[in-house]
Amino acid sequence: MAPAKKGILERLDAGEVVIGDGGFVFALEKRGYVKAGPWTPEATVEHPEAVRQLHREFLRSGSNVMQTFTFYASDDKLENRGSKLSFTGAQINEAACDLAREVANEGDALVAGGVCQTPSYLSCKSEAEVKAILNKQLDVFVKKDVDFLIAEYFEHVEEAVWAVEVLKETGKPVAACLCIGPDGDMHGVSPGECAVRLVKAGAQIVGINCHFDPMTCVKAVKMMKEGVEKAGLKAHYMVQPLAFHTPDCTCQGFIDLPEFPFGLEPRILSRWDMHAYAREAYNTGIRFIGGCCGFEPYHIRAIAEELAPERGFLPEASEKHGNWGAGLEMHTKPWVRARARRDYWENLKPASGRPLCPSMSSPDAWGVTKGHSDLIQQTEATSKDQLKQLFDRSKSQ
Numbered sequence: 016m017a018p019a020k021k022g023i024l025e026r027l028d029a030g031e032v033v034i035g036d037g038g039f040v041f042a043l044e045k046r047g048y049v050k051a052g053p054w055t056p057e058a059t060v061e062h063p064e065a066v067r068q069l070h071r072e073f074l075r076s077g078s079n080v081m082q083t084f085t086f087y088a089s090d091d092k093l094e095n096r097g098s099k100l101s102f103t104g105a106q107i108n109e110a111a112c113d114l115a116r117e118v119a120n121e122g123d124a125l126v127a128g129g130v131c132q133t134p135s136y137l138s139c140k141s142e143a144e145v146k147a148i149l150n151k152q153l154d155v156f157v158k159k160d161v162d163f164l165i166a167e168y169f170e171h172v173e174e175a176v177w178a179v180e181v182l183k184e185t186g187k188p189v190a191a192c193l194c195i196g197p198d199g200d201m202h203g204v205s206p207g208e209c210a211v212r213l214v215k216a217g218a219q220i221v222g223i224n225c226h227f228d229p230m231t232c233v234k235a236v237k238m239m240k241e242g243v244e245k246a247g248l249k250a251h252y253m254v255q256p257l258a259f260h261t262p263d264c265t266c267q268g269f270i271d272l273p274e275f276p277f278g279l280e281p282r283i284l285s286r287w288d289m290h291a292y293a294r295e296a297y298n299t300g301i302r303f304i305g306g307c308c309g310f311e312p313y314h315i316r317a318i319a320e321e322l323a324p325e326r327g328f329l330p331e332a333s334e335k336h337g338n339w340g341a342g343l344e345m346h347t348k349p350w351v352r353a354r355a356r357r358d359y360w361e362n363l364k365p366a367s368g369r370p371l372c373p374s375m376s377s378p379d380a381w382g383v384t385k386g387h388s389d390l391i392q393q394t395e396a397t398s399k400d401q402l403k404q405l406f407d408r409s410k411s412q
Contacts, residue, residue: 023125023163024188024219026079027251027302032322035255035305036073037315039084041276043069051276053098056084059110060102066111070118072312077319077330080305081115082127082165083108083156089148091135097396105155112159127190128156130178131168134392137385142177149181156185163188167224167255170194170201171385172209176216183217190220190253190303196227197235198266201384206235207242214248222253225307226268229284229292232256237299252301256292258284258309263375269308271378281367283309287360289317297322379409 026033039056043049048058048065059066070081087093088111090104115126130152136145156164164182166189169175175191182189191213199205204212210221221239223232236254243250259282261269269275274282284292296304304322306314312332319330320338336342339357346352354360383389 020123020125020162022188023080023127023190023303024251027220030302032297032326033079033253033303034077034315034319034322035080035253035303036070036078036082037306037310037312038258038308039066039069039082040086041308042311043084044276053087053092053095055087055093055098055100055107056111057093057100057102057107059084059107059114063110063114067114067118069312070114071121072332073315074118074122074124075330076312076316076332078305078315079124080127080303081119081124082129083111083115083161085111085129085152086131086168089130089133089135089152091133091148091392094394095134095392097394104151108152108155109159112155112161115161116159125162126159127163127165128152128159128161129165129167130182131166132170132174136171136174137390138392139386145174146177146181149178153181153185156187161187163190165190165192166218167192168194172200172204172212173202174385175209176212179213179216179218188220189218190222191216191218192222192224192253192255194224194226194268195235196223196231196264196266196268197238201266205242206238207245210239210242210250211246211248214243214246214250218250220251220253220303222255222301222303224253224255225257226261226270227256227264228259228261229254229256229288230295231261231264233292233296233299233301236296236301240300251303252299253303253305254296254301255305255307257307258289258311258314260284263378265378265380267378267380267384271380273376273379279309281369281372284314285363285365286313286317287363289314290321290361293318293321297325381408 040054044051048062066084085108088104088107093104119126130149133148135148164187166178179191213221223235232254236252259279316332323329340355343355
């Protein structure tokens, strides 16, 4: 029998770098397997080969964690706003666990079961109702014996705390990530205070995912770390940001940008930007480093290559990637061969190629969050009248 893999806390306690995976929702939407809007993961049962292949690409690029593709797979989200699926949440989540485990077993990777914010919370449902929704997902993760659990993509620390309280009842390690920036959660709770609440609720790993670019997320995690240490508590730290530049974002993050979600490509980070991000995260004391929306396998490979000295090895995918563009030494054109050096790529200022494109946008910033009537969710499809009201309001902003 193969020796048992070290668990997530065992790895982090030893100071190892754990590399996460990337943004399944965005990656699979671009490939035609996920619908933008609902963002639900029925692809695990409709097109398991697509999900499996993406897991494999992240594993080959250096990921140590195969996170189950269970984003927004709670029953209240699967049934929200006219969504009609032929599969139950349990079927989707079980398939996600099986796919993640299959690929994790092909390498030195762990399986993480993930839950995220719920429409029920935004609709002001009670703590008991929200926890019941999360518990239904948790039943599958326990049945499939995932290695650890992640509560991610929470805009409000209150709901994240409820999620941690549910997840810790399994006895498995719990990580908790908020999708907030340095300004704190949507009700103004600072990153440091958010982290303290999550650790006190039982999370052993805390951090940030989604909504903001890597450096902004690292800054927010640094604030979390400072808050936890000031409170005399201990935790490990993780970060899984966007692969998009977001200097113009306000507290709601990239979903406020007018380019969200179909025009974000000009903002994508290069692989060389990812080298800088990985080093900054490591120097901040973060040891669980991965990605979220926009992250493709080559981004994860860049993180693994930057941190290869600390990890002691390169990922398998580096067999097809020369260090800092070294493969360009074999190019037929001399001016391209001249780019086979680190200082060229580190100092490059990429152009957008769009003559009339502004460098930054004006976020929508409607200022709507949990407790506002506009965020009460519904099972029926959004009506034309409701859409007209939104279109008119958008024009007046």
